[in-house]
Amino acid sequence: MPPRRKLNEFERGRAVAWFQDGVPKPRREVARRLHVSISVIVRLIQRFTATGRVQERRRPGRLKKTTPREDRLIERLALQTRTASSSIIRRQLRVPTNTNISQQTIRNRLHGFNLRSRRPAVRPRLTPAHRAARRAFCRRHVRWTRQQWSQVLVSDESRFTLNHNDDRLRVWRRQGERYIDVTVQEKVAFGGGSVMVWGAFSLHHRTPLFHVQGNLTGLRYRDEILRPLAVPTLQQMGPQAVYQDDNARPHRARVVNDFLQQSGVNRMEWPACSPDLNPIENLWMSWIAR
Template sequence: MVGRQKLSLLDRGRAIGWFQDGVGVREIARRLLVSPSVITRLRQRFQATGLVQDRPRPGRRKKTTAREDRFITRQAQTVRSSTANRIRRQLRAATNTNVSTQTVRNRLHAAQYHARRPSKRPKLTLVHKRARRVWSRLHILWTRQQWAVVLFTDESRYSLEHNDGRVRVWRRQGEGYNDDCIQQVTAHGGGSIMVWGGISAHHRTPLYLIQGRLNAQRYRDEILRRFAVPTLQQIGAHSVYMDDNATPHRARLVNAFLQQAGVVRMDWPSCSPDLNPIENFWDALERRVHDNHPPPQNLQQLWGFLQAEWQAAPQANLRRLVESMRHRCTECLANRGGSTHY
């Protein structure tokens, strides 16, 4: 026996057309593979209203009013880290309305708010934001040609193991400590290495492995003299050197060396990794390392993999990162010196 079935609007129109042509209810039901009662109700609705669509249904009455919905949204806007349970308690204290945490989530979802992992950025004080605004205002009108001769440099650390805190496993109760339900970790991430590199629109330095603690003298002798200055000479007479405000970078002996070498150095606002395009390149390298199968098993393999990926990256990708500088300045000014999405 054919069971009851919801008809699509197309099938409903076909059924009414057949009915108007004189086809019987049972024959229409047989053609559409539904019970005759479905066709009978459809015919009665069409004769009464002239429509084949379902009548609007009010559904279950909402537990909250429009005013209470706005209260829930305001609490999430005021304290972005508020939990649904906390907002539920605040609603009950303010309006004496008791709802479930799922209801709170439903109201926030309806207002286009969804729980997401917060982005991590350096803490910016008013002084930092003011300096970022000033810097962005000075450089927002730079052309592509001006940005193309800037050598953006930085250090980055890479670990053998990586955990972004979002690993999940499917398990039943009592299986929490099964071998296939645990994540095995090694102390201190299994070891890490620190590297230095620099990129420009048309050039890149070799990737350099920093062994031990980097001080000002090592920064001058091992990095600036060996890699940075030769690359700046390749870029041309109008090249500009960019590094951040780390203590070894701003030592007097480093400043004296760069001045003696005739290197033009870019002033850089503190706590501004989002303005440095090489940071995006570091992130891409990290994803490549941890998406590789099998992943590096020791620090030597990790260093070899980083070197290979550094050299293999298309120069066009680096050029696009450099050409994003004007957008970074624009967004920084729009955010009044606050963090950008880069």
């Protein structure tokens, strides 16, 4: 069970104001707005009714080693550099405040601000030219019908590895901040691996899965994949069939372009660095998850 979120003093004041409004809001509605359980709001209203205060009662135990100002500084340091570890934040805090606290205290303060250490989401590194090409592609096809998309044979290669590099970089983020820029790790395509396969499918057709052994060249792509697998499937789909492949160097070799042109294959223009636009990526991910 995830730890219960605590309301800060400002949020407690808002909750009481909503409850005491001219048209009081139900406690369940106040809890929904503040993303806490209804029991938190019930206890807050009971405490305010009995004491007239929204501050939490003083609890017995050891006093905090940090002041509210130092707590805000810890939060600001984590938000400025999302990849900073608790040990780095501890050293940065010591310079302006001369405060000597443990790394666990740093983590506790960040947890109090609803910041948790999480692995960053990963996305392709896109230049402005890549982004412009992706927008142009989407605008060209935004009005395509289901019938038009059913005529597209999408293809891709994927490498499956038994062992991979476990990136241990972590970032501080709040709920809902998984995909903002400062919490996302960018990376380029990886190298190495164990097994590479090629496949293609459309709405009603699919090719056999082909095991790519060794390096894939333009000649091998033409002779081992396109001629025996892709082109026969496109012919079954009819004259309106469109073939999609990415901009990998073997796919754009001159021998490949000449062969597809001679075979009368309609080829879809594909923006660079756009794996997420290809529906076959969902198929690869479903296999990986097995």
